[in-house]
Amino acid sequence: MLKKIKEIAQGYYNLFTGNEEELMNNRLEICTVCEYNSTPNEITNVSYCKSCGCGLKAKAASPDSSCPKGYWNAHRSTNKS
């Protein structure tokens, strides 16, 4: 649980600072057309993953996050919780 909170905080920080933009965009290309995207075929500010419930932009901007369905992986592993 603490790990997930850290990932969400990391994602929102990166989202607002522009860090990890390329990583985020690459992941969001996959999320855009995923069946679990709450806003099919587009990513909006309210798009979330129907599998894990996370906001997609912040989730994709967090290097430590991973797709719950395995469509993309964590960019690096912290192994900390």
Ligand code: SF4
């Ligand atoms: S995080 Fe994974 S399951 Fe969720 S919308 Fe993106 S690609 Fe689909």
